[in-house]
Amino acid sequence: MDFERLQLVPLWIIAFLISGAFHEFAHAWSAYKLGDETAAREGRMTLNPLPHIDPVGLIFLVLIAISGIGIGWMKPVPVNPYNLRNPRRDMMLISLAGPAANLILAAFFIVVIKVAPGLFVEGNPISKLLWVYLILNVVLAVFNLLPLYPLDGSKIVEGLLPEELVDTWAQTYRFGFIILIVLFFTGILWRILDFVVGLVLLLIAL
Numbered sequence: 001m002d003f004e005r006l007q008l009v010p011l012w013i014i015a016f017l018i019s020g021a022f023h024e025f026a027h028a029w030s031a032y033k034l035g036d037e038t039a040a041r042e043g044r045m046t047l048n049p050l051p052h053i054d055p056v057g058l059i060f061l062v063l064i065a066i067s068g069i070g071i072g073w074m075k076p077v078p079v080n081p082y083n084l085r086n087p088r089r090d091m092m093l094i095s096l097a098g099p100a101a102n103l104i105l106a107a108f109f110i111v112v113i114k115v116a117p118g119l120f121v122e123g124n125p126i127s128k129l130l131w132v133y134l135i136l137n138v139v140l141a142v143f144n145l146l147p148l149y150p151l152d153g154s155k156i157v158e159g160l161l162p163e164e165l166v167d168t169w170a171q172t173y174r175f176g177f178i179i180l181i182v183l184f185f186t187g188i189l190w191r192i193l194d195f196v197v198g199l200v201l202l203l204i205a206l
Contacts, residue, residue, distance in 0.1 A: 008128065008132065009062065011128060011129050011132045012061065012132055012136065013058075013061065013062065014129070015129070015132045015133045015136045016061055016071070016072060016136060017049040017053070018047075018049060018133075019102060019105060019133065019136055019137050019140060020049065020052060020072075020073075020074040020140070021046070021047050021048065021049040021052050021074070022047060022101050022102070022105060023074070023098040023099075023101050023102055023140060023144070024044060024052045024074050024075070024077050024098065025044075025045060025046060025047050025052075025101070026097040026098050026100065026101035027039070027077040027079070027094055027095075027097055027098045028040060028044045028045040028046075028077045029045055029097070030093060030094045030097035031077065031079045031084075031090075031094045032045055034084050034085065034090040034093065034094065035083050035084050035085050035090070036079055036080050036081075036083035036084055037083070038078045038079060038080045038083070039077045039078055039079065042078060044075075044077050044078070049074075051075075052074040052075055053074060053075070054072075054073055054074055054075045057072040057073035057074060057075075058072055059072075060072045060073070071136075071139055071140070071143065076150070079091065079094055088158065088159055088166070089159055091155050091158070091159060092155055092156050092158065092159020092160065093159075094155075095152040095153075095154075095155035095156050095159075096152065096156055098144055098152050099140070099141040099142075099144045099145050099152055099153075100141075102137040102138070102140040102141040102144070103137070103138075103141045105133070105137040106134055106137040106138045106141065106200070109130055109133050109134040109137070110134065110200075110203070112130060113130070113134070134200070135197055135200075138196060138197055138200050139193050139196075139197065142192070142193060142196045143189075143193065146180075146192075148176040148177075148179055148180055149172070149173035149174075149176030149177070150173075150176060150177070151176070151180075154172075154173065154176060157169060158170070
């Protein structure tokens with residue numbers, strides 16, 4: 001086993017817990033602002049990672065982090081669409097809030113890299129952590145924007161579609177998880193994520 005990769009596992013876990021909590025907080029906060037207090041009442045409108053942790057998702061994160069880029073999942077934030085003023089539009093905005101939060105974090109770390117390049121020297125543990133934060137938030141944003149149920153992208157597409165196509169689109173939800181599994185085990189998912197991360201690294205180099 002690659003010892004250097006193994007050393008990164010704790011960094012992936014720390015970064016995922018904080019970034020994942022930020023993602024779920026964004027969902028809960030946007031739902032609250034749009035009229036649904038369900039997540040707030042259940043203690044999910046917080047940046048504390050503990051209420052958001054899904055044990056299975058955390059175990060999966062550790063296993064994947066050992067073999068490469070670590071990605072897992074948190075508990076979905078509960079949303080009652082009947083409390084929303086415009087359910088379809090508001091569900092789209094709530095879904096978009098999570099990936100947007102990760103993109104904001106990624107942009108922050110890009111700025112840090114640009115304004116404080118001295119932090120990024122070989123062997124510096126802070127440098128490794130910042131890089132993990134950056135890459136992980138890009139990966140989380142892109143992954144969750146995929147238009148597959150139960151990912152955020154499925155609800156974003158639903159909110160953008162004409163009313164007459166919504167029911168047809170909803171029929172694809174039953175296949176979403178199966179497609180995700182296929183993308184994962186065929187390696188297509190990782191090629192998509194690698195491509196996007198490569199574009200971000202190219203942007204940093206400009």
